[in-house]
Amino acid sequence: SAVISQKPSRDICQRGTSLTIQCQVDSQVTMMFWYRQQPGQSLTLIATANQGSEATYESGFVIDKFPISRPNLTFSTLTVSNMSPEDSSIYLCSVISTDTQYFGPGTRLTVL
Amino acid sequence: AQSVSQHNHHVILSEAASLELGCNYSYGGTVNLFWYVQYPGQHLQLLLKYFSGDPLVKGIKGFEAEFIKSKFSFNLRKPSVQWSDTAEYFCAVKDTGRRALTFGSGTRLQVQP
Numbered sequence: 503s504a505v506i507s508q509k510p511s512r513d514i515c516q517r518g519t520s521l522t523i524q525c526q527v528d529s530q531v532t533m534m535f536w537y538r539q540q541p542g543q544s545l546t547l548i549a550t551a552n553q554g555s556e557a558t559y560e561s562g563f564v565i566d567k568f569p570i571s572r573p574n575l576t577f578s579t580l581t582v583s584n585m586s587p588e589d590s591s592i593y594l595c596s597v598i599s600t601d602t603q604y605f606g607p608g609t610r611l612t613v614l
Numbered sequence: 615a616q617s618v619s620q621h622n623h624h625v626i627l628s629e630a631a632s633l634e635l636g637c638n639y640s641y642g643g644t645v646n647l648f649w650y651v652q653y654p655g656q657h658l659q660l661l662l663k664y665f666s667g668d669p670l671v672k673g674i675k676g677f678e679a680e681f682i683k684s685k686f687s688f689n690l691r692k693p694s695v696q697w698s699d700t701a702e703y704f705c706a707v708k709d710t711g712r713r714a715l716t717f718g719s720g721t722r723l724q725v726q727p
Contacts, residue, residue, distance in 0.1 A: 513672075533713055536712075543720075544704065544720050545715075546712050546717075547715075592656075598713065602660055602663060603714070603715050604660075605657055608657060
């Protein structure tokens with residue numbers, strides 16, 4: 503299994519600002535994923551982050567809005583840029599370990 | 615594109631009632647199937663998974679799921695629910711072409727004591 507921690511656990515931000523979310527895993531993993539869970543909805547994959555290469559973004563998500571860093575095999579960051587109220591959501595970090603996908607506790611973001 | 619459907623959005627049961635939550639997926643190839651649970655205030659946890667073999671899979675806390683390939687379904691069942699099963703349940707699918715999971719919309723289960 504994998505134990506994942508995220509910082510911050512929640513934040514309230516003003517429109518137009520940016521927030522960087524950190525994800526730390528207790529073991530080295532090749533692939534890390536960032537998901538978004540909007541209020542009352544399911545999880546949507548934002549991007550896949552591999553160490554040493556650029557993140558791969560899903561349709562509807564772009565690097566300028568959601569830049570991702572993956573400096574090593576246990577850490578990643580997701581930045582939500584130029585925020586608007588529509589970005590209010592829970593952002594989750596996820597990794598694969600032994601063919602199973604594990605999730606962090608999430609970061610609850612509210613944009614005013 | 616692959617999709618996952620959970621038709622029950624909100625289910626309310628009394629304790630000891632039987633549970634069945636539906637999950638259907640659209641991908642026609644080989645898939646891995648998962649059920650996750652999210653208890654109030656907690657993060658997603660794996661309930662059970664199916665990769666191959668016996669289509670009836672047993673998970674934690676008395677849950678089981680049956681993979682029916684001809685119906686593209688992976689329904690979750692529990693013979694007798696408890697108040698502590700109150701949570702949101704997500705079905706997820708991974709096909710051979712992707713590393714990440716595709717999730718259904720989730721089913722909120724409320725068990726009344």
